[in-house]
Amino acid sequence: AQSVTQLGSHVSVSEGALVLLRCNYSSSVPPYLFWYVQYPNQGLQLLLKYTTGATLVKGINGFEAEFKKSETSFHLTKPSAHMSDAAEYFCAVRPASGGSYIPTFGRGTSLIVHP
Amino acid sequence: DTAVSQTPKYLVTQMGNDKSIKCEQNLGHDTMYWYKQDSKKFLKIMFSYNNKELIINETVPNRFSPKSPDKAHLNLHINSLELGDSAVYFCASSQDGGEVGPQHFGDGTRLSIL
Numbered sequence: 274a275q276s277v278t279q280l281g282s283h284v285s286v287s288e289g290a291l292v293l294l295r296c297n298y299s300s301s302v303p304p305y306l307f308w309y310v311q312y313p314n315q316g317l318q319l320l321l322k323y324t325t326g327a328t329l330v331k332g333i334n335g336f337e338a339e340f341k342k343s344e345t346s347f348h349l350t351k352p353s354a355h356m357s358d359a360a361e362y363f364c365a366v367r368p369a370s371g372g373s374y375i376p377t378f379g380r381g382t383s384l385i386v387h388p
Numbered sequence: 389d390t391a392v393s394q395t396p397k398y399l400v401t402q403m404g405n406d407k408s409i410k411c412e413q414n415l416g417h418d419t420m421y422w423y424k425q426d427s428k429k430f431l432k433i434m435f436s437y438n439n440k441e442l443i444i445n446e447t448v449p450n451r452f453s454p455k456s457p458d459k460a461h462l463n464l465h466i467n468s469l470e471l472g473d474s475a476v477y478f479c480a481s482s483q484d485g486g487e488v489g490p491q492h493f494g495d496g497t498r499l500s501i502l
């Protein structure tokens with residue numbers, strides 16, 4: 274079984290500041306990891322995913338995430354926040370092989386960006 | 389062009405009624421999903437279809453019945469609606485048999501039970 278913990282249900286940053294959204298996972302087998310973004314009144318959009326290969330993954334809108342196996346983490350970062358980044362962010366995990374290929378989602382982190 | 393479209397966007401109805409939500413994707417994807425998002429934004433998979441065949445059927449009451457007439461459509465019918473069914477329901481799709489999970493989501497159907 275796998276699970277995801279997103280630390281902090283809300284993260285508040287100033288425009289131009291570094292964005293760091295934390296995600297730790299639990300999986301008995303190597304994982305695939307995902308970050309999704311949900312803007313108000315919309316569905317989720319896939320920001321980026323890690324499957325195999327390079328552990329630093331670049332996504333859309335300037336976001337990136339690094340898979341750290343030793344820390345069981347997949348934190349999402351962006352060097353400089355824009356007002357348009359304000360949204361809900363979801364981390365998700367699924368096993369790379371075996372079991373269900375349906376990702377398990379975290380509870381989400383709401384990113385608030387102040388002018 | 390909308391990749392994954394759901395109708396209706398809002399659905400307000402009374403307890404005990406039967407309702408349907410429709411979903412269509414124009415991406416040529418072979419896998420479609422239904423998710424339920426509760427008031428605390430927790431997302432839970434309900435069903436997954438691959439090429440019109442049911443792949444995943446999570447612990448969902450029998451009152452929920454998905455139907456996939458072709459691989460571009462996945463509809464959700466709900467019988468005898470209950471207060472606890474109030475939520476946002478998302479349809480999603482992905483390619484390659486869902487190997488890397490849902491890639492595109494619709495904008496959701498906000499279901500409110502009175």
